[in-house]
Amino acid sequence: MQRLIIQTEKPGVFITSLYNFITNHLAMKFIILLAAAFLAAACSAFSQELYVNTEPASNMATHSLGVRVENQGYFNLVYKNRSTLEFMYGASKDLMVHGSIYQSDYYQGQQHFEGGSVYAKYRFLSVDSVQSHFRGALFAKASSINNPVTNQEISLDGDNSGLQGGVVFTKLMHKLALSASASYLHAFDNTGDNHLPTANAANAVAYTLSAGYLLFPKTYQNYNQVNVNLYVELLGKNNPGYGQNYLDAAPAVQLIINSVFRIDLSYRTALWNDMQRTSNNTYLVRLEYNLFNLF
């Protein structure tokens, strides 16, 4: 009752609370609905591990190249967005590398080139059988970014210069694919005399949990059928010693055309957050094309 009175007295707060209530509950309903869909589909479908917001423990085929064009952004009074160009290459059967460059208007009034990152993943464990596997991989990432540091979140995807190292395990079963990762991040000062504020955490722990399954086709006839995959991913970060945490849910839909062209659509929203960062709600659109046996 007291809360209601306070809200009535401050219309701005009331609207914000109402907005948060609706968006949070809609997000929760959506997640519950997707979880139910997962369980229902688990009896009849094959799973997928071509995750949208994380990487699985599996790699790309040797000597194949993936090219990604990505845009993500948010509306928060004004519209801001970031574009990413990413190249992925299968160096050997166990090693793949990524290289990315970023551009956004997150920290400035107009779009500008922010810097880049490199990523490598080494698969060290493969326990495979027909239509199932359990795999483990180590990964590392390094980034060089020229933005001012205004966030408490350490992110190597355009926001911070830094290093990341971690481990990921992926279990593909006939009916469900699950993937979990844990990693450690360290931020440096950004380039262009953009220092990491002394009050900010320089280290963070990130963890993810992802699930996915193939909705269509129910039965394969050929390579040209459009595959529809659904994903739910949980993405969390913690700044140890600073009491700063967040946990996001990121449901995603994916289309794969001709078994080479991928379209990813995802909406990432905070389940809880007490960390200063760019946005609590972000959309993601990505196009990916795969070229096999390039070299």
Add this chain to the structure above:
Amino acid sequence: MKTLKIFVAVLAISISVAHAQFTKAEVQVSGLTCSLCSKATEKSLRTLNFIGDIKADLNRNVFVITFKKDASVNLDQISKKVQNAGFFVNNLKATFNFDNVKLTDDYFNYAGDTYHIVNVTDKALNGPIALTVVDKGFAPAAVYKKYSNAAADNTNGKTGRIYHLAI
């Protein structure tokens, strides 16, 4: 007349050589379900110059490979290409044409390599026969361990790599 005799003799030899060969193989690949993964595997296999055609069963992850006539088939390369795509050979059943092939004990030669049939039957081997490779890289651990005793080789006078096959 002499020329004709030589021609017939050469023809006979070339036919008998041509007959003794791998004609096709059924390869089941483990560790994948999606068509993108299957496509990566098929594209990797197609870089082998002795492969003529591939038909994929995307639901069972089986690739039916037809080999080019008279091309030297290398089974190790098939396993390597599947692993390069990120997966493993769960089962490889190759059809070999035994016409005019002489088995010494349980061994025969093909394209410089030696093939050991580990569960040879009494019946004579003639015509096309399907053989399952039971070596590491071609079968799950349970299978290649099961045949490890039977696969013990008499290496005397054997050339190249020794494959182990089950009928």
